[in-house]
Amino acid sequence: MNTSTMGVPADECRNLATDPNFRMARAFDVEGAAVLDRPRTNGRVLPGFGLGLGYTLLYLGLIVLIPLSAAFIKTAQLTWPAFVDIVTAPRVVASYRLTFGASLGAATINMVFGLIVAWVLVRYPFPGKRLVDALVDLPFALPTAVAGIALTGLFAPTGWFGAWLTPIGIKVAFTPLGVLVALTFIGLPFVVRTVQPVLEELPRELEEAAATLGASRWQSFRRVVFPILTPALLTGFALAFARATGEYGSVIFIAGNMPMVSEITPLLVITKLEQYDYTGATAIAVVMLVAAFALLLLINALQVWTRRRQGASV
């Protein structure tokens, strides 16, 4: 639309033109008095901005922000050395090591197998594929307590898997290995679901071009496909890792929960709470929150990278 012919001052036109919310209002202002009798709040055409933003902020504040701030306020009452003492006590450090170590292991397992599962679901036909595809999301939908008791039953010395593993000296249930199994289960869908859409939208021409230029199938995967998938793969890895570090329900049944050996950090928070040590529980919770927020920022950055890499390839 050529604004200069409409007799509206040029400045105002430029302002209006930059904001999509103003487009309709402008048309009417210019045409005549169609909107003059209607109060214009801030020049917005659609109603409900004040109500919507107000309610959103109120609800967000009451449910999320104020309760979360309670953890930080409670911990701020501690002196720094007292805080450090609590969060670096040997039992607590042992729980970090297990939680982060097992989460890292589980996320790595899921990265490798998640890539294979995503590849197979996108590229190869096989019977029951749709059912398999739908069931990949099971760990999102299955309550964690149910996953916990099922995995424990399977891997207990008398269980379906445990009966095979115990004779060859592999103990899973009630050991740190059990934590790894539970965290692998709950993180399973993340890598599959981040890699799958990128792989689906990957133009086959890229691989055809690589093949035409003489690349072997492995070369074109490693040099062409894999670099495009890398950001998505890392995003899935980070999502699975972040989820695993906070996980509680599926782990506590299978872990055995021995202090210093198979006790995860979230369980330690509950243990302290049950001993009425609110200060200790909250201090550890603050460490978990800070780690979670750092991961959230990392994941956001990875997602931006994924979109950019994907955009560049298409």
Place this chain on the structure above:
Amino acid sequence: MSAAPLLQGASRATGTAEPAFVRLLLVGIALTFLALFLFTPLAFVFVQALRKGMGVYLAAISEPDAVDAIRLTLLVAAIAVPLNLVFGIAAAWTIAKFTFPGKNVLVTLIDVPFSVSPVVSGLIYVLIFGLQGWFGGWLQEHDVKVIFAVPGIVLATIFVTFPFVARELIPLMQAQGTEQEEAATVLGAGGWQTFFRVTLPNVKWGLLYGVILCNARAMGEFGAVSVVSGHIRGATNTLPLHVEILYNEYQFAAAFAVASLLALLALVTLALKYVVERRTGRHLQPQERELP
């Protein structure tokens, strides 16, 4: 595609496809992995639930404590899901239809509950409403129980399911823009009329999708609810907590029977999700679904 099938077959074997044995191997690895970590645990729940026969199964899910747990779980979901639905609509309308400073921060803040450990989600409400908490003294004077009572369970559930509906609706409404609503407004529709006649029909499948996921999590939440519940049988025991109690009392058949109800809920959730995904013809990115 329309090229001679012979040619296509030849290129598949060499250029852009893997040899048959590689394909078989990869499918085999993928299915074995999924069988070990997904299908067997799911099957195990039902096998264990029915191991001692239908009689024991039915008794386990119809005894008074189990019925109370079912009732409480339904009640909590019936409160938490509509509240988060209203919030999700308000947030999505505000964020998708208007521009304002700080919008990106707001979107990130809405996601925060997904990155908080369930245990911490419960703990923060104890810090506010617990006996030693901010309002603990006041609540006790007025004989109101929040922690170790139903209100605490509802609050913790609202927190952990907070982002589901908003996350589904925001990208959907953003993609749809504001033209249709503007047209409706210009034609004389009021705000609510525009919303119910124009916006809502456009986003109904996304809305349903969000509600399904929100409901599944609300009924299945364990960690956060466990912190605030106090595990009082018949009073503050939800289904997942009831599973834990039965399991810790070595009543395995009963624990798996109750767990099978939750597993069924998960299967129904996946089936509905599948239907909605087919209807909308989209494949959701994980960042649009559940986060840690």
